[in-house]
Amino acid sequence: MEPIRDIAVVAFAQSDHRRTSDEHSEVEMLLPVLHEVLDRTGLRAGDIGFTCSGSSDYLAGRAFSFTMALDGVGAWPPISESHVEMDGAWALYEAWTKLLTGDADTALVYSYGKSSPGSVRDVLTRQLDPYYLAPLWPDPVALAALQARALIDAGETDETELAAVATRSRASATANSHAQLRGSVPQGDYLVRPLRTGDCPPIGDGAAAVILAAGDRARELCERPAWIRGIDHRVEAHSLGVRDLTDSPSARLAAERAGAFERPVDTAELHAPFTSQEVVLRKALRLDDSVRVNPSGGALAANPIMAAGLVRIGEAAARIHRGESDRALAHATSGPCLQQNLVAVLEGDTR
Amino acid sequence: MSKEPVAVVGIGQTKHVAARRDVSIAGLVREAAQRALADAELTWADIDAVVIGKAPDFFEGVMMPELYLADALGATGKPMLRVHTAGSVGGSTALVAANLVAGRVHGTVLTLAFEKQSESNAMWGLSLPIPFQQPLLAGAGGFFAPHVRAYMRRTGAPDTVGSLVAYKDRRNALKNPYAHLHEHDITLEKVQASPMLWDPIRYSETCPSSDGACAMILTDRAGAARSPRPPAWMHGGAMRSEPTLFAGKDFVSPQAGKDCAADVYRQAGIADPRRDIDAVEMYVPFSWYEPMWLENLGFADEGEGWKLTESGVTELEGDLPVNMSGGVLSTNPIGASGMIRFAEAALQVRGQAGEHQVDGARRVLGHAYGGGSQFFSMWLVGAAPPSS
Numbered sequence: 001m002e003p004i005r006d007i008a009v010v011a012f013a014q015s016d017h018r019r020t021s022d023e024h025s026e027v028e029m030l031l032p033v034l035h036e037v038l039d040r041t042g043l044r045a046g047d048i049g050f051t052c053s054g055s056s057d058y059l060a061g062r063a064f065s066f067t068m069a070l071d072g073v074g075a076w077p078p079i080s081e082s083h084v085e086m087d088g089a090w091a092l093y094e095a096w097t098k099l100l101t102g103d104a105d106t107a108l109v110y111s112y113g114k115s116s117p118g119s120v121r122d123v124l125t126r127q128l129d130p131y132y133l134a135p136l137w138p139d140p141v142a143l144a145a146l147q148a149r150a151l152i153d154a155g156e157t158d159e160t161e162l163a164a165v166a167t168r169s170r171a172s173a174t175a176n177s178h179a180q181l182r183g184s185v186p187q188g189d190y191l192v193r194p195l196r197t198g199d200c201p202p203i204g205d206g207a208a209a210v211i212l213a214a215g216d217r218a219r220e221l222c223e224r225p226a227w228i229r230g231i232d233h234r235v236e237a238h239s240l241g242v243r244d245l246t247d248s249p250s251a252r253l254a255a256e257r258a259g260a261f262e263r264p265v266d267t268a269e270l271h272a273p274f275t276s277q278e279v280v281l282r283k284a285l286r287l288d289d290s291v292r293v294n295p296s297g298g299a300l301a302a303n304p305i306m307a308a309g310l311v312r313i314g315e316a317a318a319r320i321h322r323g324e325s326d327r328a329l330a331h332a333t334s335g336p337c338l339q340q341n342l343v344a345v346l347e348g349d350t351r
Numbered sequence: 352m353s354k355e356p357v358a359v360v361g362i363g364q365t366k367h368v369a370a371r372r373d374v375s376i377a378g379l380v381r382e383a384a385q386r387a388l389a390d391a392e393l394t395w396a397d398i399d400a401v402v403i404g405k406a407p408d409f410f411e412g413v414m415m416p417e418l419y420l421a422d423a424l425g426a427t428g429k430p431m432l433r434v435h436t437a438g439s440v441g442g443s444t445a446l447v448a449a450n451l452v453a454g455r456v457h458g459t460v461l462t463l464a465f466e467k468q469s470e471s472n473a474m475w476g477l478s479l480p481i482p483f484q485q486p487l488l489a490g491a492g493g494f495f496a497p498h499v500r501a502y503m504r505r506t507g508a509p510d511t512v513g514s515l516v517a518y519k520d521r522r523n524a525l526k527n528p529y530a531h532l533h534e535h536d537i538t539l540e541k542v543q544a545s546p547m548l549w550d551p552i553r554y555s556e557t558c559p560s561s562d563g564a565c566a567m568i569l570t571d572r573a574g575a576a577r578s579p580r581p582p583a584w585m586h587g588g589a590m591r592s593e594p595t596l597f598a599g600k601d602f603v604s605p606q607a608g609k610d611c612a613a614d615v616y617r618q619a620g621i622a623d624p625r626r627d628i629d630a631v632e633m634y635v636p637f638s639w640y641e642p643m644w645l646e647n648l649g650f651a652d653e654g655e656g657w658k659l660t661e662s663g664v665t666e667l668e669g670d671l672p673v674n675m676s677g678g679v680l681s682t683n684p685i686g687a688s689g690m691i692r693f694a695e696a697a698l699q700v701r702g703q704a705g706e707h708q709v710d711g712a713r714r715v716l717g718h719a720y721g722g723g724s725q726f727f728s729m730w731l732v733g734a735a736p737p738s739s
Contacts, residue, residue: 004455051592057435058414062479063407064437067722071594078607080614081592081726082443085408085415085435094432094447100454101354127414130470131375134413235421235431253428335418340431 007099008218008225009346010211011040012314012321017180017206017302020116026060027072030112030207034073037108037209041221045074048211049104051081052095054088054111055306058123069112080104087111088208088310089233089271089332089342095212096231105217112207113306120203120305128336129238140273141200143336145192147245148276152194154246157279159194163187165275166198166300173297180204180302201273206304208311226317226328226346230258233332233342240337248284251331251341255285258343260329265345267292267319267328269312273299277338281331285343291329295319309333313344320348354453356737358575358582359697361391361568367531367682370469371562376411377423380465383564384424387461391568392579395425398568399457404434404444404464405686406721409476411467424463436590438634438721440464441565441689442728446588448569449730453585459574465564466684473560473685492557492637494723496549498602499639503551505603508642508657510551514542515660516638517556517680523667524677526706531561531682556638556680563684565691575736583697586714586737587618588730595723602724608647611727615716616649619731620738624649624716628731630672630709632695633718634688636679641665645673648718667707675699675707689719693730700734 013036021029038044045051051073057065066083075081080103084090088111095107115123121139128134151157166187173179180202188197211221218225234250234257236243255261268291272278278293287293294300296315299308309332316330327347334340363386365371371379380403388394401424403417413419417433424431436443441464448462474490503510518539524530525537545555575582591611593600612624621627631650635641642656650671651659659665665673674680676695679688696717698704704712714733720726 056414057407057409063409063476064722066435067437067595067725070592070725071596075592075594075725076597078591078593078605078610080590082434082447082590083436085433086417090432094434094450097447097450097454097456100456101450103354123414126412127416127418129419130411130413130416233430234428235418235426237422237427238419239422250428334415339418339421 005100005214006227007096007212007214008227009313009317010213010218010222010225011037012210012318013037013040014178014208014311014314015206016178017204017304019180019202019204021114021205026065026112026114027068029205030069030110031072033207033209034110037211041211043106048106048108049080050095050098050107051079052083052091052107052109054084054086054091054310055113056085058126059113059115059305061117087306087308087332087334089313092210092310092313093231093233093342096228099212099214105214107212108209109212109310110209111307111310113304114205115203115305116205140336141192141195143240144274144276145195146240147337148194148274150245151276151279156246157276162199162275165278169294169298169300172295173301176296176301178302179297182301195274199275201299201303204302204304206302206307208307208314210310210314222321224321224323224348226320226348229345229347231344232257233340235340238339245337246280248280248338248341251281251338251343252284254341254343258345260343260345261286263327265291265327265329267295267316267325269296269316269330270294271299271309271312271332273303275300280338285329309342316346320346355455355571357449357452357585358570359567359732360570360575360578360582361387361393362694362698363387363390364529364565364691364694365563366529367561367563367684369560371467376416376467376470377420379467379562380420380463380564381423383566384461384463387566387568393568397459398425398461400430400451400460401426402432402434402444402448402460402462404440405466406437406440407476410473410685411470436721436726438685439689439719439726439728440721441687441691442693442717442719443590445567445690445693446590446728446730449585449588452569452571459568459570461566461568463564463566464687464690466686467562468560468684469562492549492552495637496552499551499637502603502639502643506654506657512642512657512660513551513556513638514539516641517542519666520674520678520680523675523707524681527676530677531559552637558636558679558683561682561684563682563687565687565694567694581701581734583700583732584736586731586733587615589614590728593725595725603643604647605724607725608720608727611729612648615729615731625671628714628716629712630675630699631716631718632674632676632692634679634692634720635674636683638680641673644718672709675704675709689728692719693717697732700732
């Protein structure tokens with residue numbers, strides 16, 4: 001896929017991700033992030049050509065929850081704006097298509113999620129097939145454990161290797177002041193066999209925002225823009241019974257369409273909330289040991305639902321901005337056991 | 352850099368009813384999608400991506416239902432996006448799909464919006480209390496009634512105008528086989544004698560709760576050339592949003608609606624909407640919103656919209672037909688309602704609206720709004736391809 005217009009991530013900001021944020025509403029959690037990302041470019045809300053957000057009513061516990069967040073953006077005079085009921089990575093995809101049409105040159109993308117007010121394991125069961133699966137209340141940890149068991153049974157990994165993924169992720173997170181879990185964290189007791197607490201993501205609240213810009217506008221706004229060389233997303237069947245849980249054909253296809261396999265990447269930010277899912281994704285995305293995977297600590301260090309995917313794109317882009325990466329892969333996922341996957345390939349200009 | 356022209360080559364919807372107990376949510380959406388594919392004479396294999404929209408997940412009690420619906424919509428192995436912009440979502444969903452074609456990301460896209468209100472309770476879904484935030488008061492009617500009253504005060508419109516709109520839309524619905532309400536014995540007197548719900552809004556001036564889905568196939572120039580039936584061409588499309596509540600907000604004629612229409616007209620080269628546009632399918636959930644939106648969309652000067660309605664201009668046989676399908680007042684699967692407006696506009700310019708066809712409809716506006724009159728999405732479609 002050859003985009004008809006060069007579009008780049010030019011700024012990224014995120015909140016500190018925390019176990020609880022009782023004292024803040026979603027809007028209050030989001031506002032400093034919006035201000036920070038705008039400050040990085042010197043743009044104001046009124047300068048932005050298109051705005052798109054991602055969030056979930058079910059996390060907020062109310063219908064139309066995104067309307068209050070929009071109030072926080074400062075949508076006056078009226079703005080060109082849209083919203084996906086998905087992770088913010090897909091809001092970024094919608095904004096990217098809008099910039100491709102030429103109708104806008106800059107876009108603000110944001111997403112947020114508070115998991116702390118309820119039981120997120122229960123809440124996420126409500127995204128399953130409402131007639132046959134949801135009534136059984138299988139929670140995301142139990143479903144991920146099925147996937148981990150399938151991997152171990154297939155000889156693709158073992159519990160020691162899974163523990164090493166967790167250890168590496170949280171060690172990397174020591175350099176990330178926004179992460180919820182940093183440094184050494186015990187692998188812990190079994191939560192759902194074969195997954196221990198250390199194999200599972202923390203439950204937390206957080207927000208993220210990104211600014212996209214096209215062509216010369218991107219060069220004006222950022223010293224080293226993170227050009228989106230390709231971005232694609234694919235979904236698989238919902239039912240776990242018809243999927244090979246040890247593989248991720250949708251991630252592979254998205255990566256292929258995004259051009260990820262054309263040249264090696266040096267960095268990969270994977271949205272793998274469970275250690276076992278990193279094993280699946282490394283294989284599907286052909287990431288060998290030469291690639292720095294999740295230098296931010298990944299979703300095992302902070303997993304603000306609906307923002308964690310956008311954070312991956314932001315983290316990958318920020319490494320390019322800082323000159324720590326030249327070509328990075330960013331990945332986001334949605335649904336049980338990696339049902340839906342998005343892959344973006346970001347590059348900095350040659351130095 | 353020029354955009355790829357976008358054409359509508361397939362339209363499908365379900366017969367909208369209070370409760371489709373014979374199908375699951377998946378069955379409902381698949382029915383609309385298959386009808387759109389049949390209209391375009393395409394198969395699932397011809398679809399490159401799926402863009403799906405609906406109003407709040409609480410309306411069915413399923414979080415992010417697109418995940419479960421991926422199989423039913425043939426999306427396995429394809430990109431699937433889920434849009435949610437409140438009541439305007441059906442229109443926004445179509446515009447997101449259109450951008451995929453216009454930006455040359457995909458050649459042919461299936462877009463679909465639905466609501467299966469019978470699976471849950473929409474009033475409950477809208478009434479979950481949130482601490483420290485304003486409740487939206489006694490459902491949608493309670494929120495909008497004061498703004499209707501403000502319109503009447505501001506313009507001096509006689510209190511008979513709302514019932515004229517309802518009477519017209521319900522009669523139009525009788526000509527639309529997919530409309531939910533088919534009130535064969537409707538009379539103006541019956542509308543006017545219906546109970547007052549939220550003064551000045553009467554029961555017969557409100558929309559029903561429907562189960563239903565609407566789908567469209569959007570494609571590029573090459574796809575349009577293969578279309579077995581005349582395509583509808585997109586000449587302009589836009590979304591605009593403004594905050595829910597703030598001092599100085601004009602709830603009677605929100606700035607976001609005006610700006611959105613102006614953007615669409617600029618893209619489509621419309622200088623005088625009243626003269627240049629042949630018919631309008633607009634989002635009128637409460638009858639008084641017809642005269643209000645006529646002004647907001649530039650079809651009438653401020654304070655004059657009700658006169659167009661009263662003089663019969665907006666009747667099916669009038670000079671500017673409004674809501675030929677019967678409108679939201681006759682059919683309201685909330686998440687799909689905006690897309691039905693967009694689809695009706697396309698049906699009209701394709702000459703395929705059946706008994707509610709407007710003779711010579713060449714350029715038709717589809718309009719949707721949502722939230723507290725804060726989210727707007729519109730498109731203008733034409734029988735001829737865009738010139739630029």
